[in-house]
Structures are given as structure tokens and as C-alpha cells.
Amino acid sequence: MKKIVVCVVALIALVAVIAAVPDGSNTEFLRIHIRADSNDTADQNVKYAVKSAVVEYLTPYIANARSKNDAMNAVKKALDGVESVCDRVLAENGFRYKSSAKLCRERFPDRTYGELTLEQGVYDALVIELGSGEGNNWWCVVYPPLCFVGGESNGTNQIVYKSKLMEIIERWKASHNK
Numbered sequence: 001m002k003k004i005v006v007c008v009v010a011l012i013a014l015v016a017v018i019a020a021v022p023d024g025s026n027t028e029f030l031r032i033h034i035r036a037d038s039n040d041t042a043d044q045n046v047k048y049a050v051k052s053a054v055v056e057y058l059t060p061y062i063a064n065a066r067s068k069n070d071a072m073n074a075v076k077k078a079l080d081g082v083e084s085v086c087d088r089v090l091a092e093n094g095f096r097y098k099s100s101a102k103l104c105r106e107r108f109p110d111r112t113y114g115e116l117t118l119e120q121g122v123y124d125a126l127v128i129e130l131g132s133g134e135g136n137n138w139w140c141v142v143y144p145p146l147c148f149v150g151g152e153s154n155g156t157n158q159i160v161y162k163s164k165l166m167e168i169i170e171r172w173k174a175s176h177n178k
Helices: 002-020 041-062 068-092 164-176
Strands: 030-035 099-108 111-113 116-118 121-130 137-143 148-153 159-163
Touching (some): 030 068, 041 121, 068 121
Parallel strands (some): 030 121
């Protein structure tokens, strides 16, 4: 009987250790995190304008990415341009502060994108700070492109999610394949 108890305890300990080991599922995602300067309405609104401009700007760079590594290399090459796009949007909206953009590893909370839930953890990310970067933030996924921006009714009272980034990529590819 003592051997059975020891075996059961050992089995429970083994399962606990295996469950605690990260499964690496976050290794195939490149996320994006945009931090507003503050929580003032104007700073929050410009954060969304910056988001739209950055998504549009990055589309040609990541359109042909077949892996997270491809996407990271493309974003790395475009970092200066990302900052320029952000700064242009900020200036056009009357803001004097600038942006900073970098690729780094960052902790994210749980987040659900349609059917997919990304668990909390440390992910590679494109981090954009607007001004002080102390306001509420927006995050999504650059690769694979999972930036769902809302839904529409399909007549069944279920939400159909659309990837704005995929729509832009498809338009860009169609215009360059003519």
C-alpha cells in the first residue's frame, strides 16, 4: 500500500511539473502594443489614429511573411518608418510629443481574438509609446495578423470577426499583382 501511495504522489508531482513548464505556444506570435501619452480623450483618440496608420504602413512589409521570424525582420527594417508615421499622425492632430518604437519581449495578459485565446505570458512585440506612454494602451497581433477590429451581425446573433490587417494585405496584394 505504501508503494502505491508513493507512486501516486510521484505521479501527481510529475504532472504538476509538466503543467508548469511553458508549452512555447506564445513563440509563434508577434504582438503590437501602443501606449497612449495619457488617458485624456484626445490622447486616447490619437492612439487609435496612430494604430490605423501603423497597420496600413506595415502591411506591405509583412504581407509576405511566412513566419514570425520573417515578420520580425520586416518590422525591424521598418522601425524608423513606423516612428515617422506615428510622429506625422501626432503632428497632424496638433500634438507636440513624439513616439518611440522598438521590438522587445513584453508581458501580456490573457486576450481573446475570436476563437483564439492567447494566454498571459511574455511575447515578442512591437512596442510603440506615444509621448510618455503612460495612458491606456491598445494591443493586438502583427503575426499572424489577428487584429480583429469589430464584428457585424450575420443574422444569427453571432458576431463575425474580421481582420482589418488581412483585408489591407489582401487589397495590397491584389493591387500589386495586376
